[in-house]
Amino acid sequence: MQLSKSLEAYGTEDFKDTLREELEEHSDLIPLEDLMENGGWLPEGVEVAVDKFSHDDETITADITVYFDEDHPSSCADITRTDHYRAEFEVSIDRATGDADFDVKESENTTQGPDEDDYDL
Numbered sequence: 001m002q003l004s005k006s007l008e009a010y011g012t013e014d015f016k017d018t019l020r021e022e023l024e025e026h027s028d029l030i031p032l033e034d035l036m037e038n039g040g041w042l043p044e045g046v047e048v049a050v051d052k053f054s055h056d057d058e059t060i061t062a063d064i065t066v067y068f069d070e071d072h073p074s075s076c077a078d079i080t081r082t083d084h085y086r087a088e089f090e091v092s093i094d095r096a097t098g099d100a101d102f103d104v105k106e107s108e109n110t111t112q113g114p115d116e117d118d119y120d121l
Helices: 004-009 015-025
Strands: 047-055 059-073 080-094 100-109
Touching: 004 015, 015 047, 015 059
Parallel strands: none
Antiparallel strands: 047 059, 059 080, 080 100
């Protein structure tokens, strides 16, 4: 993924918003499919939060959190089930080219299922 708009905005007060918008616009290039547990698909749209960022001479590094859904079939043919996820990434942006690499720091399925006490056994 290339984050050229974010690279141009680095050093301005618009950087966090630009990075968030660019990642949300090109969310299909964030490696989210590897984090999904049920073999489903990613519906349109994710939400990105830029938590913090820093830089050195060669790289801009940003910690981001991505909130996304996974749609997958249920046991009923006409019902799609949706699981909700939160994933934390470290994004490294090459300051010369704008090329970005993503490293997963943490991922969790935040879908709340039924409690065992809800079942009469």
